[in-house]
Amino acid sequence: MEDLVSAFGLLARIDVLVALLIGSIGGVIIGAIPGVGAAVAIAILLPATFSLEPLVGLTMLLGIYGSSMYGGSIPAILINTPGTAVNALTTYDGYPMTKAGEARRAISLAYSASFFGGVFGILCLILLSPVLAWIAPQFGSREIFLAALLGIILVVLAHRGQIFAAGMLACFGIFLNTIGLEPIKYTQRFTFGQSWLSSGIDLIVVVLGLFALSQAFVLMVDKDDSPRAQPLKGSLFSGMKELFGHKRVATVASSFGVLMGMIPGVGEFTAQFMSYTYAQKTSKKPELFGKGSPEGLIASESANNAVPAAAMIPLLALGIPGEALTAMMLSVFYVHNVIPGPQLFQNDMDFVLALYIAMLVLNVLVLIFLLFSTNLLTKIIQIPTRFLGIVIMILSFVGVYSLRNSIVDCAIAAGFGVFGLVLKRLNLPVVPIILGMVLGGIMETKLRSSMARVKTPLDFIDRPIAAILFAIIVLVIILHIRTLVIEHRNRQPETDHDLHDTQMR
Amino acid sequence: MLVQIKTLKQLFQRHRRPGNLFFATFFLILSLFLLSQIGNQTVWKSSTKFYAQPALWPIVSLVGMALFALLNWISAWVSPKIAGRWLEIQFWLRSFEYVLWFMAYVYVVPLLGYLPSTVLFAVVLALRVGYRTPKMIGFSVLMAVSVVVVFKSFLQVRVPGGQIYEWLPDFMRSFMLTYF
Numbered sequence A: 001m002e003d004l005v006s007a008f009g010l011l012a013r014i015d016v017l018v019a020l021l022i023g024s025i026g027g028v029i030i031g032a033i034p035g036v037g038a039a040v041a042i043a044i045l046l047p048a049t050f051s052l053e054p055l056v057g058l059t060m061l062l063g064i065y066g067s068s069m070y071g072g073s074i075p076a077i078l079i080n081t082p083g084t085a086v087n088a089l090t091t092y093d094g095y096p097m098t099k100a101g102e103a104r105r106a107i108s109l110a111y112s113a114s115f116f117g118g119v120f121g122i123l124c125l126i127l128l129s130p131v132l133a134w135i136a137p138q139f140g141s142r143e144i145f146l147a148a149l150l151g152i153i154l155v156v157l158a159h160r161g162q163i164f165a166a167g168m169l170a171c172f173g174i175f176l177n178t179i180g181l182e183p184i185k186y187t188q189r190f191t192f193g194q195s196w197l198s199s200g201i202d203l204i205v206v207v208l209g210l211f212a213l214s215q216a217f218v219l220m221v222d223k224d225d226s227p228r229a230q231p232l233k234g235s236l237f238s239g240m241k242e243l244f245g246h247k248r249v250a251t252v253a254s255s256f257g258v259l260m261g262m263i264p265g266v267g268e269f270t271a272q273f274m275s276y277t278y279a280q281k282t283s284k285k286p287e288l289f290g291k292g293s294p295e296g297l298i299a300s301e302s303a304n305n306a307v308p309a310a311a312m313i314p315l316l317a318l319g320i321p322g323e324a325l326t327a328m329m330l331s332v333f334y335v336h337n338v339i340p341g342p343q344l345f346q347n348d349m350d351f352v353l354a355l356y357i358a359m360l361v362l363n364v365l366v367l368i369f370l371l372f373s374t375n376l377l378t379k380i381i382q383i384p385t386r387f388l389g390i391v392i393m394i395l396s397f398v399g400v401y402s403l404r405n406s407i408v409d410c411a412i413a414a415g416f417g418v419f420g421l422v423l424k425r426l427n428l429p430v431v432p433i434i435l436g437m438v439l440g441g442i443m444e445t446k447l448r449s450s451m452a453r454v455k456t457p458l459d460f461i462d463r464p465i466a467a468i469l470f471a472i473i474v475l476v477i478i479l480h481i482r483t484l485v486i487e488h489r490n491r492q493p494e495t496d497h498d499l500h501d502t503q504m505r
Numbered sequence B: 001m002l003v004q005i006k007t008l009k010q011l012f013q014r015h016r017r018p019g020n021l022f023f024a025t026f027f028l029i030l031s032l033f034l035l036s037q038i039g040n041q042t043v044w045k046s047s048t049k050f051y052a053q054p055a056l057w058p059i060v061s062l063v064g065m066a067l068f069a070l071l072n073w074i075s076a077w078v079s080p081k082i083a084g085r086w087l088e089i090q091f092w093l094r095s096f097e098y099v100l101w102f103m104a105y106v107y108v109v110p111l112l113g114y115l116p117s118t119v120l121f122a123v124v125l126a127l128r129v130g131y132r133t134p135k136m137i138g139f140s141v142l143m144a145v146s147v148v149v150v151f152k153s154f155l156q157v158r159v160p161g162g163q164i165y166e167w168l169p170d171f172m173r174s175f176m177l178t179y180f
Helices: A002-011 A014-032 A038-049 A054-079 A084-101 A102-140 A139-158 A163-179 A203-221 A239-245 A247-262 A270-284 A294-318 A324-335 A342-347 A349-380 A385-404 A405-425 A431-451 A457-461 A465-491 A497-502 B008-012 B020-036 B054-080 B085-112 B116-127 B133-156 B163-165 B170-179
Strands: none
Touching: A002 A014, A002 A349, A014 A038, A014 A054, A014 A163, A014 A349, A038 A054, A038 A203, A038 A324, A038 A385, A054 A102, A054 A294, A054 A324, A054 A349, A084 A102, A084 A270, A084 A294, A102 A239, A102 A247, A102 A294, A102 A342, A102 A349, A139 A163, A139 A294, A139 A431, A139 A457, A139 A465, A163 A431, A163 B020, A203 A324, A203 A385, A203 A405, A203 A431, A203 B085, A239 A247, A247 A270, A247 A294, A270 A294, A294 A324, A294 A342, A294 A349, A324 A431, A342 A349, A385 A405, A385 B085, A385 B116, A405 B054, A405 B085, A431 B054, A457 A465, B020 B054, B020 B085, B054 B170, B085 B116, B085 B163, B116 B133, B163 B170
16 A cells, blocks of 8 residues: 555656656557557657656656557558557458448447556556565576576567577577677677677667668658548447447457466467457357457457556566567666566565556546547558658667767667568568567576576476476477477468568558 | 458468578578687687586577578578569668668768758658658658757757857857757
């Protein structure tokens, strides 16, 4: 109770509230524009948030993270182009509803389902807090090492059809993190005698290159486009009532979102697929799925919006980010010497609670904003793509250059920009590189600190949580091989799809 | 247009695109080159346990990278060729023009100052990508000024003032150096 009062005290400041407002409304707008996702926006804003207090900076970034998916559903439903990657599944039922003249109903339902998923995720996070506060201190170095290893394995295995590429990119990320002067024996690693490589390659520079500059290059080189969306007529308040009629689907979908969000390296896609499959299997009208089913839309939007809150669990409790956006947020913690992990729950519970409350408030703010401004957003969607490219490039400059006024950083970011463009064009994932960089660093430190007390290899897993994590790693690999064998036996002709191309936007 | 996805396999499946083999070859060569440099670029200390060796993680990552790159290359090599490889590579190469624009912007900012360089860069790039109407040029100027005002004037991000500001009259110089 004391922590709760203290948390409200932390939030009741004008700078935090302004950050929350900018983050949530900015996030919706960014999400609504196809071509800019939360990742691009967070990458650009990261260096600017370093000068802010941790809570202010994190509130703004969380605002963008939590609200971009709301905005992303608008173009997904109206013009069949997902605003953010995780709205791809929303196009399946949302766009057919628009074609059938039910755009207003679809948008209203998407907002309601998103709100439900968002709030459900945060409530789960709040309810789980005592458990997390109890379990997190039991994670020592070896458990965190194993959890990070599990995250790397899962992010590689999650990229079906491109596992080899995802594996090599994750290893590339781990390698990038090793470049420079290492802090233990002070030896140079892969600097090739170049002084500018001694300080290593900054994560933010790589992130800005891979996410922001690459997108600017893609948009400017590609053909110009200006998506047109029809304005909506009528009230958007009816969705909540309709959602109530499908509360079972919304609850199950949100639960999948929470569950998948908590596991590093898995995320929204799996959650959405599982909830969509569940909704279809248990529906009275399964034939409507993919042709404008409200249940399909609810499953998709509830699941993806429940993920951000859940994704904060491994980040806050263990200091392990599960995907690119939380990996970026980790750097905000580091810059301010706030080390997320077990100690955070023991010593700064009010800070953690303040983040939860901020997330709750942002969902309310976003819903209110959207109910009154959707038609304005349909106009923003129309920004020509090449112009958007120019905007992203100019903003990327602020991001990279303001870090340490280094021209070399800008050149490295531009290099990663081209690399990111090639990966996007080849339909290859960018996320394994970022997770490799972050989790690789964690694994190196934690392995070193944990091995001092390990005499035989079995000692490494002689604690219950370490043993469980190790068992999960083995199980995941065995299950993956089993699935491959089964799928190989029941081979079907492949259907090419551009789901992951849209993920790159 | 998205197609209907029916199985978990289909959902996660990422399909190959033209240029795949070219990239796989490039990455394999890069991995093997880096792997060959381990002896020169890292140190293996004789009196240190393996887990604290400075060379451990570069070795782990590069062996993994080379192994996966080899498997990726084999998979690309045995897969049917997709038409349009060279067109795709041309697309990649065209992005270098914008790298040059970006680096030119980076070099110009400390000389001309953040506000003038950003406005200039936004307008020139708008013209370069094909926007000719006064409306779009106007939007470009507005966007550039807004970015500078938000980031430099309000958020006070660290972007140095331009050398050209030294030529300004005294009363304007420090104002411009601080806010634009």
